[in-house]
Amino acid sequence: LNTHCHKWPVLWLDCTGLANIPLIEEIGRIFSLHPLALEDVVNTGQRPKVDFFEDHAFVVVRMIDDVTSHRYEQIAVFFGSNFVVTFQEREGDPFDPVRKRIESSAPNRLRARGADYLAYALIDAIVDSYFPPIEAAGDMVDSIEDQMLHSPHKHQMRQLHELRRDANVLKGVLWPMRDALATLIRNDVPYVKAETKIFLNDTLDHALRLIELVETQRDMLTGLIEMHLSLSQARTNDVISYLTIVSVIFMPLTFLVGIWGMNFDPESSPWNMPELKAYYGYPLSLLFMALVAFGLIAFFKWKKWL
Secondary structure, three states: OOOOOOOOOOEEEEEEOOOOHHHHHHHHHHHOOOHHHHHHHHOOOOOOEEEEOOOEEEEEEEEEEEOOOOEEEEEEEEEEOOEEEEEEOOOOOOOHHHHHHHHOOOOOHHHHOOHHHHHHHHHHHHHHOOHHHHHHHHHHHHHHHHHHHHOOOHHHHHHHHHHHHHHHHHHHHHHHHHHHHHHHHHOOOOOOOHHHHHHHHHHHHHHHHHHHHHHHHHHHHHHHHHHHHHHHHHHHHHHHHHHHHHHHHHHHHHHHHHHHOOOOOOOOOOOOOHHHHOOOHHHHHHHHHHHHHHHHHHHHHHOOOO
16 A cells, blocks of 8 residues: 555545454555544444545445435545545445546546545435435335325335435434535645636535525425325314214114013003004104104205215
């Protein structure tokens, strides 16, 4: 590594895995990296931030692994006038387009510019890697909204709460990244050129766009949760209304059946339910109860309660 340090105008060292502490300390010694920054490399719970030192900057960003399981990987980026050193927790990163541009023999800005531009390209790749999962979450929100309008179901509420929780976690990651990018642009240090800050401004715009998408999704999810609760309440009210109507219809019928079911002996007095001796008493009673029921139904429809 010492041999290659000054072999090229810009050196990028990408380190995967943080278990070998002596090796990380040796890399820090070779590139004169600040020891406090190296401590933050191995303590992977850092918020996105930027620290400036005399001859190099230290940037912490978080890369999304799996938004649904809230897995975010910390990536530490050191860069000075002629080097970039990145530390990541495990294999897999969004840097392949950057590597292809470096390996390409065709002239490109990445090969022509300095270490600050390479650091910008790496940070920009991390920020842009948030777009696919956030846009996929937006598509899922739209799909759930369509399902709710056609066939609302209780499992949709669980999905909405999970998506809102994911959006809250994303917001907590993206806001510090936005602040870190703004700090990187705002400070004047000799190893960050003015023309590179123009590109960093574009990355900042991407971060702001991501925040806007997440905020929009959070607002939509809040509205959908409220709509789901309203639909559930409306369905409950409909059920209660139908049950109430059925109960009201059966109340007079129950009353009539209760009267005709009394055990008075018609033989002992002519006033004791003489209708029980009527030849058509039973069918007439059923007809009367049917007329009462249909009359109530017609009344409810006239009042638009059905």
